[in-house]
Amino acid sequence: MQLKQIKKIKYPQIYSVPEEVHRPFWSVMIPTYNCANYLAQTLESVLSQDLGSEHMQIEVIDDCSTKDDPEAVVREIGKGRVSFYRQPQNVGAIRNFNTCIQRSVGQFVHILHGDDFVAPNFYSSYESLIQSHPDVTLIISPAIFVNEKNEQIRIEPLLSNIDGVVVDFLKIEAVRNVIQTPAAVVPRKVYEQIGGFYEPRFHTADWEMWFRAGLYGKVVTLDRQVAYYRIHSGSDTSRLILTGKNIQECKDAIDMCMRQLPEKLREELNDNKYSEITELARFLHLDLAKKKLWKSSLIHASWSLRLEPSKSSVKVYLIALARYVLYGALNFDMKFLKLKQNISDAN
Structure with a gap:
């Protein structure tokens, strides 16, 4: 559809499956990295609806984990049904995603993080939706967010x-990511035509990929939540929030998506393209302040001001700056006094 614009950006090439290879309907590709403590639940959620090797490929692709042994989990839970591939060296999450695609042989590829999981009717529900829309380029559903204990944090609304065909998908996805990876399925032939995940993006490569798949054709959605996306303190997202790099990547993703839009639609969205991530930055500024993470709170207040210069943004920034100066200095003084006391006690 918009292949001319897509080709302006160099994406990793996804090679077609050799003709002699058997093509199941599904490829469930599970990328892992130091998350083996969640992997058993992930595998069990897939195996509980296993359609057999003729219909479903299941493989774990490990990015050279250093803190656990995902292969042992695959042996124990998979019992020979699940394949395992370990990267010879750590390549990073996005390149590992591309390895998932390249190693897939099925007609439809589901990348399921090793710490996420799916409901018992995930694959049958998606397959029915695909059969109703054989020309689809992206199949999604709203996700359920859970924590380390599988407790629900929030449930995404239906688009x-x-x-089943999403209305104004490009207008929505260009400025806000509404899709979580465990809820996204892409035909392998689409990956072959538009390329893999854009590796210079770390936090938002999935966002740009779902946008690009939608740009290429039709996006359909299930009318219920059947995928679970896990939020935990050890996740990449949590780490990026502390430095504000999550907002930087969101801005970069929006800019990248906007460049690929038809001119008329780009002009329509341009004035308010950063509104969503500005609100996110303000929310994180307050949330981090509640946790007394003053520097991180200030970083997000700075982003709010940068993205949307206004009196309210200036006020948010000044409050965050005052807190950082006041409480940051106070924390430094307390640490200094404690160090001084320790030296005195030692003498």
């Missing part, structure tokens, strides 16, 4: 659709 507006007509008979």
Whole structure:
């Protein structure tokens, strides 16, 4: 559809599956890295609806984990049904995603993080939706967010659709990522035509990929939540929030998506393209302040001001700056006094 614009950016090439290779309907590709403590649940959620090797490929692709042994989990839970591939060296999450795609042989590829999981009817529900829309380029559903204990944090709402076809998908996804990876399925032939995940993006490569798949054709959505996305303190997202790099990557993703839009649609969105991530930066500024993470709070207040210069943004920034100066200095003084006391006690 918009292949001319897509080709302006160099994406990793995804090679087609050799003709002699058997093509199951599904490729469930599970990337892992130091998350083996969640992997058993991930595998069990897939195996509970296993359709057999003729219909479903299941493989764990490990990015050279250093803190655990995902292969042992695959042996114990998979019992020979699940394949395992270990990267010879750590390549990073996004390149590992591309390895997942390249190693897939099925017609439809589901990348399921090693710490996420799916509901018992995930694959049957998606397959029915695909059969109703054989020309689809992206199949999604709203996700359920859970924590380390599988407790629900929030449930995403259903996107507006007509008979399953998402309305104004490009307008939505260009400025805000509404799709979580465990809820996204892409035909392998689409990856072959538009390329793999853009590796210079770390936090938002999935966002740009779902946008690009939607740009290429039709996006359909399930009318219920059947995928679980896990949020935990050890996740990459949590670490990026502390430095503000999550907002930087969101901005870069929006800029990248906007460049690929038709000119008329780009002009329509341009004035308010950063509104969503500005609100996110303000929310994180307050949330981090509650946790007394003053520097991180200030970073997000700075982003709010940069993305949307206004009186309210200036006020948010000045408050964050005052807190950082006051409480940051106080924390430094307390640490200094404690160090001084320790030296005195030692003498």
